[in-house]
Amino acid sequence: xxxxxxxxxxxxxxxxxxxxxxxxxxxxxxxxxxxxxxxxxxxxxxxxxxxxxxxxxxxxxxxxxxxxxxxxxxxxxxxxxxxxxxxxxxxxxxxxxxxxxxxxxxxxxxxxxxxxxxxxxxxxxxxxxxxxxxxxxxxxxxxxxxxxxxxxxxxxxxxxxxxxxxxxxxxxxxxxxxxxxxxxxxxxxxxxxxxxxxxxxxxxxxxxxxxxxxxxxxxxxxxxxxxxxxxxxxxxxxxxxxxxxxxxxxxxxxxxxxxxxxx
Amino acid sequence: xxxxxxxxxxxxxxxxxxxxxxxxxxxxxxxxxxxxxxxxxxxxxxxxxxxxxxxxxxxxxxxxxxxxxxxxxxxxxxxxxxxxxxxxxxxxxxxxxxxxxxxxxxxxxxxxxxxxxxxxxxxxxxxxxxxxxxxxxxxxxxxxxxxxxxxxxxxxxxxxxxxxxxxxxxxxxxxxxxxxxxxxxxxxxxxxxxxxxxxxxxxxxxxxxxxxxxxxxxxxxxxxxxxxxxxxxxxxxxxxxxxxxxxxxxxxxxxxxxxxxxxxxxxxxxxxxxxxxxxxxxxxxxxxxxxxxxxxxxxxxxxxxxxxxxxxxxxxxxxxxxxxxxxxxxxxxxxxxxxxxxxxxxxxxxxxxxxxxxxxxxxxxxxxxxxxxxxxxxxxxxxxxxxxxxxxxxxxxxxxxxxxxxxxxxx
Numbered sequence: 001x002x003x004x005x006x007x008x009x010x011x012x013x014x015x016x017x018x019x020x021x022x023x024x025x026x027x028x029x030x031x032x033x034x035x036x037x038x039x040x041x042x043x044x045x046x047x048x049x050x051x052x053x054x055x056x057x058x059x060x061x062x063x064x065x066x067x068x069x070x071x072x073x074x075x076x077x078x079x080x081x082x083x084x085x086x087x088x089x090x091x092x093x094x095x096x097x098x099x100x101x102x103x104x105x106x107x108x109x110x111x112x113x114x115x116x117x118x119x120x121x122x123x124x125x126x127x128x129x130x131x132x133x134x135x136x137x138x139x140x141x142x143x144x145x146x147x148x149x150x151x152x153x154x155x156x157x158x159x160x161x162x163x164x165x166x167x168x169x170x171x172x173x174x175x176x177x178x179x180x181x182x183x184x185x186x187x188x189x190x191x192x193x194x195x196x197x198x199x200x201x202x203x204x205x206x207x208x209x210x211x212x213x214x215x216x217x218x219x220x221x222x223x224x225x226x227x228x229x230x231x232x233x234x235x236x237x238x239x240x241x242x243x244x245x246x247x248x249x250x251x252x253x254x255x256x257x258x259x260x261x262x263x
Numbered sequence: 264x265x266x267x268x269x270x271x272x273x274x275x276x277x278x279x280x281x282x283x284x285x286x287x288x289x290x291x292x293x294x295x296x297x298x299x300x301x302x303x304x305x306x307x308x309x310x311x312x313x314x315x316x317x318x319x320x321x322x323x324x325x326x327x328x329x330x331x332x333x334x335x336x337x338x339x340x341x342x343x344x345x346x347x348x349x350x351x352x353x354x355x356x357x358x359x360x361x362x363x364x365x366x367x368x369x370x371x372x373x374x375x376x377x378x379x380x381x382x383x384x385x386x387x388x389x390x391x392x393x394x395x396x397x398x399x400x401x402x403x404x405x406x407x408x409x410x411x412x413x414x415x416x417x418x419x420x421x422x423x424x425x426x427x428x429x430x431x432x433x434x435x436x437x438x439x440x441x442x443x444x445x446x447x448x449x450x451x452x453x454x455x456x457x458x459x460x461x462x463x464x465x466x467x468x469x470x471x472x473x474x475x476x477x478x479x480x481x482x483x484x485x486x487x488x489x490x491x492x493x494x495x496x497x498x499x500x501x502x503x504x505x506x507x508x509x510x511x512x513x514x515x516x517x518x519x520x521x522x523x524x525x526x527x528x529x530x531x532x533x534x535x536x537x538x539x540x541x542x543x544x545x546x547x548x549x550x551x552x553x554x555x556x557x558x559x560x561x562x563x564x565x566x567x568x569x570x571x572x573x574x575x576x577x578x579x580x581x582x583x584x585x586x587x588x589x590x591x592x593x594x595x596x597x598x599x600x601x602x603x604x605x606x607x608x609x610x611x612x613x614x615x616x617x618x619x620x621x622x623x624x625x626x627x628x629x630x631x632x633x634x635x636x637x638x639x640x641x642x643x644x645x646x647x648x649x650x651x652x653x654x655x656x657x658x659x660x661x662x663x664x665x666x667x668x669x670x671x672x673x674x
Contacts, residue, residue: 025560029561037558040553041549041555041558044551045550048550048551104521111484111485112522114485115483116490119486121427121430123487129426129670129672132648132652133671136655136659136667136670165652166649166652169645173646174452174453174641175451175642176453177451177453178453200606201606201607204603204607208582
């Protein structure tokens with residue numbers, strides 16, 4: 001383990017403390033959670049302002065206008081057309097004025113128009129064309145079961161993909177009543193979807209557990225470093241003490257409530 | 264008792280953590296020094312072909328070559344190839360990439376950003392050579408210099424013609440059905456439980472005197488799910504204005520917030536109650552995913568909304584939001600096109616709009632010809648897709664490949 005400064009110990013202790021503060025939400029909304037919540041919201045808002053400046057405004061607007069120099073020589077810029085998005089951005093600020101806020105609708109309209117123009121062909125490509133192409137499979141009939149029924153190369157698996165895709169599409173017909181054969185196919189489609197959702201759920205839950213383990217490891221690593229600094233441990237046990245006090249108070253409240261109910 | 268138990272668990276965790284001993288991974292010993300053997304140089308690659316990469320925005324060159332005679336045969340000592348580029352045939356050559364043995368081609372993609380060190384300028388001459396490498400770094404073979412070649416962008420991506428045809432067909436269908444709807448044709452749409460529940464949920468909130476929490480998700484204003492969500496928000500806000508119920512809309516994206524403010528404001532005006540609209544109904548929280556979730560969770564537990572509506576694009580926060588809403592005892596209606604998140608909404612919400620149902624919801628709620636027409640067009644487009652997939656599948660399995668390839672879309 002590398003030698004850490006006392007500052008590092010204190011910061012990691014603070015991190016471990018905030019982890020517990022967020023976990024305390026499992027108990028109920030409490031001052032510890034509120035503190036952590038407001039801290040993370042405030043810090044993240046400030047952080048993203050800086051990120052936006054360094055990753056957005058500076059490289060994409062100011063540097064392009066000034067060829068890397070930050071001076072107000074934009075009208076002499078080799079690329080003055082970058083002033084247009086700059087002006088549109090400034091127009092958004094008119095929202096601060098009630099009388100002039102209508103001006104901000106123009107950049108919004110422009111943004112939405114451009115966004116829709118990009119999204120329509122992109123969605124058509126990714127969600128229709130690519131999937132349609134993939135659904136047309138050349139089934140390997142001589143490899144009917146493959147190495148098992150879940151072998152993606154087997155004919156059975158490929159037929160399941162095709163039938164599953166098409167029947168799921170039947171479920172999403174909105175202008176036809178689901179009855180008769182149509183209802184049967186649509187119901188099969190929703191079953192296929194639910195099986196898929198179940199698998200996805202299990203997969204993601206496992207991912208979440210690994211995140212939880214990561215947090216525990218963080219606290220575990222913190223303990224490894226903190227043994228060298230008893231002062232940090234004192235802070236830690238103070239935190240534990242507060243939690244213990246909270247538990248005690250809650251328990252007393254619970255007993256009082258039960259006694260009152262009994263009497 | 265549940266709370267005490269949870270608190271006890273937290274306490275145990277807090278006490279046990281410092282006592283936990285850190286795992287120390289034993290360094291696995293190296294398997295020993297690799298035997299160094301002097302090997303003869305392999306043959307170089309030959310017949311290097313250069314061309315500007317098709318259907319792109321420029322800043323890219325595609326290379327292809329015939330592999331070294333010692334790649335998989337002969338001396339069989341080739342482990343890969345290094346691609347080197349220069350601005351003149353004399354050099355200096357700079358290594359651009361490495362590819363494994365057996366590779367016949369490589370696409371050299373540079374940055375389009377002038378400020379980037381990887382910037383690759385269009386319309387200037389580039390020269391390439393390929394170094395055949397072996398396990399011994401001192402033993403390699405260089406090809407002859409190939410070039411010059413210039414990179415440039417194309418105005419039209421011919422690889423996406425099928426997309427253009429599909430969009431054109433869909434547009435024609437949409438216009439046709441919008442005209443029919445405007446002409447007074449009765450376009451049937453089957454009922455969906457999740458959509459019917461929206462009105463019930465607003466009524467419940469009014470009876471309870473509690474607000475409605477509407478979450479637009481983490482999408483940008485450009486995402487189709489967010490655009491669909493605006494329409495539903497408009498409808499919800501109109502009902503809320505009519506019933507004089509509270510509305511809370513915490514936003515993740517500032518542009519989404521701006522559009523949502525305009526939507527809610529317009530709905531209040533439509534409902535004849537423009538004075539009831541307050542700017543702080545729709546507010547910005549932060550653009551950090553889990554900080555946003557923490558704030559919305561806090562709102563759920565402090566304001567105790569009667570109904571939580573989640574419509575839009577959601578990611579890992581979906582279950583955290585829905586679970587907290589369920590704990591707070593709110594009726595919850597969700598809708599997203601993020602397939603990985605739908606299961607979480609299904610388990611934790613009362614009603615869930617799955618994928619395209621979210622897009623359809625706006626048409627159901629609005630009953631406007633424009634939206635109904637597009638909904639009908641979607642159904643016909645789906646029928647077309649099913650038909651094409653079936654025909655393609657049958658033809659392909661009878662040995663006709665051309666039909667499938669007509670629908671191939673390149674990147």
